[in-house]
Amino acid sequence: MFDDAKKPLYPGCKKFTKLSALVRLYNLKIRYGWSNTNFSELLSIISDLLPDNNEIPTSLYEAKKTLGALGLSYQKIDACHNDCCLYRKEYANSTKCPKCSLSRWKINKNSTKENNGVTAKQMWYFPIVPRFIRIFKNLENAKNLRCRAMDRKVDGIMRHPTDTPSWRLIDHMWPTFESEQRNLRLGPKRPRYDINTYLAPFGLKILWKEGVQCFDAYKEEYFTLRVVLLWTINDFPAYGNLCGCSVKGFRLDQNMEKRLL
Template identity: 55%
Template sequence: MDDNDLGDIGFDPYEFANVIGDGDQPLYPGSSKYTMLSSLVKLYNLKAKHGMSDVCFTKLLILQEDLLPKGNTLPFFIYEAKKTLSALGMSYEKIHACPNDCILYRKNYEDSTNCPTCGVSRWKEGKDSILKEGVLAKVVWYFPPIPRCKRMFQSHKTAKSLTWHAARKSVDGQMSHPADSLSWKLVDDKWPEFGKESRNLRLALSSDGFNPHSSLSSRYSCWPVILVTYNLPP
């Protein structure tokens, strides 16, 4: 996503339900392949992938509206498109971080310009060794998990799948799901109140680094931290 594209619009569960309802509408009368929502997601994917500006994307939406048959449901303003997508719970927060991973510049450190632990500047240093004030050295892209967890329970099908592990029985005695593991049973024994409620989410945390530019000479790397829901069936 582009900077600040969806980060400033909150998550409203009622708005989410309305968007899902609107998203089921055909893109235009007689269309069976695309809905308004699926079309918008594909177009916004192109915007993010190719670095398209908001102005360019707006012009693309206007052109699409003109090309499509009358009665089409595609929004033709960038604000409407962002508002529709933000209701899906895709908002994020950008948090400034110390280049050496000591701290996050938030709460007590929100206005600091140097790391209190290692002393390194918050700003990026140019090739001339001059700090570029305002250009961040490191940024954490934080995708709040709670709105996304709430969204999972808003779907009858997904909500039922989230409690699938409590009703299933291992037929052959072999471990075919994390619910069969000793770790799962250990959590139930250690926190019985948590274990009694099958809707409580069991999450796995995974992280690893990669170079998004596929260049060994590049010093730039990404470290995504991924949460996986173990409640769901395989």
């Protein structure tokens, strides 16, 4: 993997390495929904267009072998159309939602029949633990993740999340968590209505209680990394989605109105 990150795309190429070019191309595949067959054909054509001895893989299979070393694997998990549940664990073989009884499968608009095997909604889950482990294996990243504790100024000015009341509350209530400077605090962006449903695969309870073994490249030692979900990042209407507050019209929640004032 490290060789691919340094290897020029072709002899004399200074702008792209094998890995950087492949990541850019694969990003386009995901963004625009290219099929596997189309992407393989594109790779083959690009390989022919580039100078001889280029490093572009000529098929999706070869590309995935290279990207797999980065820990960029993902899982597709079927979800209820109403976001009630994910079809995993005890619901893995269910054909309808255990809460709202809606079919797992997509409904044909013309005949109103189920397209058996074609899921109505799907979640793409990128496992976070391998990414955390990889972050700390990088010397610069491992050092930067400690800077909040090493170079922190305490002067009453909010310049970093560590200066927020919610951060200090975690430090006060769980001092053992705060004592390990490398522990992570997450803030997912724009969660859905049923945030618990879509956070379930991340295993946050295990990451909070037990943690995971990581190697710190900066201190050259292993440690137990623990993680906490500190807050969510979203816009004003999310108060209604997540907290049940009225956020519009004449029924604007009184407490919300006081906060705005």
